[in-house]
Amino acid sequence: MTSIISIQKLSKTYASGLKALKNINLDIKRGEIFALLGPNGAGKTTLISTICGITNPTTGKITVAGFDVEKEFRKTRSLIGLVPQELTNNAFETVWATVNFSRGLFGKKPNPQLIESILRDLTLWDKRNDKIMMLSGGMKRRVLIAKALSHEPQILFLDEPTAGVDVNLRKDMWNIVRRLRDSGVTIILTTHYIEEAEEMADRIGIINNGELILTEDKEKLMSKLGKKRLTLHLIKPIDKIPQQLSAHHLERSPDGCALIYTYDKRGRRTGITTLLQDLAASNIHFQDLETKQSSLEEIFVSLVKD
Amino acid sequence: MNFQAVRSIYIFEMARTWRTIGQSVISPVISTSLYFVVFGAALGSRITEIDGVSYGAFIVPGLVMLSLLTQSISNASFGIFFPKFSGTIYELHSAPISYIEIVLGYVGAAATKSIIIGCIILLTASFFVPLQIAHPFWMIAFLLLTSITFSLFGFIIGIWADGFEKLQIVPLLIITPLTFLGGTFYSINMLPPFWQTVSLANPVVYLVSGFRWSFYEISDVNVGLSFSITLLFMFACLVVIWWIFKTGYRIKS
Ligand SMILES: Nc1ncnc2c1ncn2[C@@H]1O[C@H](COP(=O)(O)OP(=O)(O)O)[C@@H](O)[C@H]1O
Ligand SMILES: [Mg+2]
Numbered sequence: 094m095t096s097i098i099s100i101q102k103l104s105k106t107y108a109s110g111l112k113a114l115k116n117i118n119l120d121i122k123r124g125e126i127f128a129l130l131g132p133n134g135a136g137k138t139t140l141i142s143t144i145c146g147i148t149n150p151t152t153g154k155i156t157v158a159g160f161d162v163e164k165e166f167r168k169t170r171s172l173i174g175l176v177p178q179e180l181t182n183n184a185f186e187t188v189w190a191t192v193n194f195s196r197g198l199f200g201k202k203p204n205p206q207l208i209e210s211i212l213r214d215l216t217l218w219d220k221r222n223d224k225i226m227m228l229s230g231g232m233k234r235r236v237l238i239a240k241a242l243s244h245e246p247q248i249l250f251l252d253e254p255t256a257g258v259d260v261n262l263r264k265d266m267w268n269i270v271r272r273l274r275d276s277g278v279t280i281i282l283t284t285h286y287i288e289e290a291e292e293m294a295d296r297i298g299i300i301n302n303g304e305l306i307l308t309e310d311k312e313k314l315m316s317k318l319g320k321k322r323l324t325l326h327l328i329k330p331i332d333k334i335p336q337q338l339s340a341h342h343l344e345r346s347p348d349g350c351a352l353i354y355t356y357d358k359r360g361r362r363t364g365i366t367t368l369l370q371d372l373a374a375s376n377i378h379f380q381d382l383e384t385k386q387s388s389l390e391e392i393f394v395s396l397v398k399d
Numbered sequence: 400m401n402f403q404a405v406r407s408i409y410i411f412e413m414a415r416t417w418r419t420i421g422q423s424v425i426s427p428v429i430s431t432s433l434y435f436v437v438f439g440a441a442l443g444s445r446i447t448e449i450d451g452v453s454y455g456a457f458i459v460p461g462l463v464m465l466s467l468l469t470q471s472i473s474n475a476s477f478g479i480f481f482p483k484f485s486g487t488i489y490e491l492h493s494a495p496i497s498y499i500e501i502v503l504g505y506v507g508a509a510a511t512k513s514i515i516i517g518c519i520i521l522l523t524a525s526f527f528v529p530l531q532i533a534h535p536f537w538m539i540a541f542l543l544l545t546s547i548t549f550s551l552f553g554f555i556i557g558i559w560a561d562g563f564e565k566l567q568i569v570p571l572l573i574i575t576p577l578t579f580l581g582g583t584f585y586s587i588n589m590l591p592p593f594w595q596t597v598s599l600a601n602p603v604v605y606l607v608s609g610f611r612w613s614f615y616e617i618s619d620v621n622v623g624l625s626f627s628i629t630l631l632f633m634f635a636c637l638v639v640i641w642w643i644f645k646t647g648y649r650i651k652s
Contacts, residue, residue: 107652145493148652167401170495181486190414197407198494240490 096120097248097279098144103153105139105303113139115303117153121248121281126274128294128311129283136303137283138178141250145175157248171199174246178253178283180233184226188217191225192239199244211239214269231262238269249273251282255289267293287386291315315359323354323365325372326381335375341368352377358386404496408504409511412478416512423512424519427466431520434462435527438584449586450617455528460611461583462524463517467545468578468603470516472570475509475553480560483650492651498644502554509550510543517542531614537622538613544629545606551636558649577603587619602628 098121105114113136121127129137142148144155146166155162157169183191192208212218215235220228225236234254241249251270255263270280270293284290290297291311298308307314330349341364344353356363372379416423439455446454479501482488491501524530532538560566581603587595598604599620609625612618618625643650 147489147492149647167495167497170493173493175489175493177486177489179486181489183485183487185415185418186411190411194407194411195490197410198404198490198496200401200403200495202403 095123097123097158098281099156100140100144101154103140103143103155104151105136105143105148106151113303114143117305119298119305119308121279122296124274124277124279125295126270126280126282126293128290128297129281129300130285130287130290130297131283131300132285135300137300138252140300141175141252141281141283145173145250146170171244172247173250174241174244174248175250176234176237176241176252176254178256180230180237182225182233182236184224186225187222188212188225188228188236188239189221191236192243195240196243201244207245208239208243211242215239216265230257231259234258234262238266242273246278248279248281251280253283253285255284255286320355321358321384321386323356323368323382323384325352325354325379326383327351328378328380331377335377337375338368338371341371352379401494401496401500404494404500405503405507408501409508412505412508413511415478416474416508423516427470427516427520428523431462431466431523432527434458435524439527442584449589450615452615452617453528456530456615457586457611458584459521459524459528459530460614461581461607463520463542464545464581464603464607464610465578465583466520467513467517467542468549468574468606469570470513471509471546471549472553472556472574474512475506475550476557476560476566476570478505478509479554479557480566483558488650498640502551502640506547506550506554509553510546513546513550514542517546533616534613538610541606541610541613541626541629544626544633545610548629548633548636551633551640555636555639555643558643561649577601582607582619586617602632605629 098119100117100119103114103117104112106112117140129140131137139148143150144157144162146162146169149163158172160168162169186194189208189212192212193203193205196203196208209218212221215238217232217235217239220232225233228236238251238254249270251266254266258266270282274280282289282293294311296308297311297314299306327350331345331352332349334343334345334352341354344355345351346353354365354368356365435455438458442454448454449457482491521530556566556569580598581601582598583603587598587604587608590598605620605625605628608619609622609629612622612625642648
């Protein structure tokens with residue numbers, strides 16, 4: 094696969110002096126679904142905005158389909174559809190007017206059939222004559238998607254598409270995303286939910302504090318990161334972990350009231366059965382247990398430490 | 400050049416105008432009628448004629464100018480302020496358009512609306528006083544030039560403003576006084592010499608005077624000068640707009 098977006102040595106410093114992006118190098122392949130994963134304030138929106146032309150890069154170079162986003166912005170921007178993070182809408186306009194406006198803004202001749210099919214796909218057709226302010230949050234998000242798709246982009250950016258979105262829309266959205274991908278559209282989405290990246294993406298990039306920490310195929314990354322923790326709350330505190338349990342690499346909580354076991358949930362054998370048998374054999378009893386997915390926070394900590 | 404985009408912005412903005420057509424048209428018609436009642440009837444009985452023109456007819460060009468200025472500024476400033484305020488401006492930035500399309504779309508729509516309102520005021524006025532237009536070509540030229548120039552000016556204000564107060568403040572604090580002191584309701588020749596000189600620093604004087612000349616061939620200042628000053632102001636606005644988009648002032652980070 095060839096790359097459709099190429100970012101080289103990109104940095105962005107806002108007028109406030111804040112360094113939002115630090116020396117980003119990234120290639121997005123044509124036709125893939127790329128998830129940009131990172132906590133709030135990591136620089137995801139800034140990165141997208143710089144590719145789309147909403148903010149100017151401080152240094153570095155971005156090309157889209159081989160064209161420079163600054164010098165040949167007419168070519169690059171007409172390839173891109175953007176669904177922004179914020180629900181920004183012309184409250185007083187109708188759905189129909191605002192979606193057709195977007196298409197015209199991108200230099201495309203009116204095409205009512207196409208707009209109709211986009212609105213039907215997004216179950217917005219019945220609402221086409223409603224003013225946007227009358228719509229619910231989920232419906233407003235759909236309108237933004239319809240606007241982004243109205244000019245038939247080859248690249249679609251979805252900035253935190255599922256923030257504050259109900260289950261139905263989430264399902265619909267992923268169906269639309271898959272269908273678009275099947276038709277050859279490259280999709281870049283941002284999220285701070287690891288599950289979302291896991292469900293959708295072909296490749297994942299992790300961004301933190303303005304730095305792209307790593308980019309990796311999803312499968313590889315998930316096997317690296319798909320760790321879970323099992324916490325066992327003991328009935329009686331223990332001073333130290335018995336010798337016969339050393340093979341399990343347990344951690345003891347500082348107060349000795351809990352044991353923590355880390356395992357790979359993707360592995361065929363998690364080792365939990367043997368652990369529990371060995372515990373019983375060592376006469377250690379517990380009153381409760383819980384398991385937890387390693388959180389993104391922990392992943393970052395572990396990545397930054399490496 | 401992306402003409403489709405200009406067309407889209409223009410149509411979108413004009414749709415906003417048609418939606419609010421009631422208030423857009425009714426209020427200038429009412430206020431114009433009020434000016435005629437108050438100034439025309441009350442003052443008109445005292446000032447019967449200025450330079451051979453009845454007072455009622457004399458104030459018509461000034462009234463039209465007054466509306467053109469305030470309408471152009473408020474239409475254009477609101478037109479671009481609103482996307483900035485609501486955040487929908489992201490779409491303008493991410494679209495394959497340059498500032499030329501943006502300005503043509505927004506300023507074109509704002510100017511169109513003020514011209515429509517200017518014509519409605521002329522029509523209203525014609526019910527009160529007999530109108531004559533000596534130089535229709537120049538009348539239209541001034542009408543267009545003023546609407547476009549002050550729509551450009553309004554566009555600048557819309558970008559500069561970061562709140563609704565600022566959006567109001569320039570028209571209220573600068574334009575309205577300048578218009579009232581700009582010979583809308585009187586000839587500046589009626590002022591004492593000192594104030595006549597001061598008035599010459601007021602750009603609105605040139606607009607009103609030139610516009611009035613196209614109706615009645617009477618003017619406070621030379622027509623060529625009127626036209627040149629207006630052109631100069633338009634040019635200044637264009638330079639500022641060019642600078643705004645070059646630097647991204649208040650619209651792009
Ligand atoms: N227009 C701006 N001016 C100054 N700082 C900004 C601006 N936009 C975002 N930032 C800052 O840049 C950093 C990255 O923000 P953002 O790209 O929105 O992160 P994310 O989308 O990953 O949550 C944050 O610290 C944010 O406060
Ligand atoms: Mg963001």
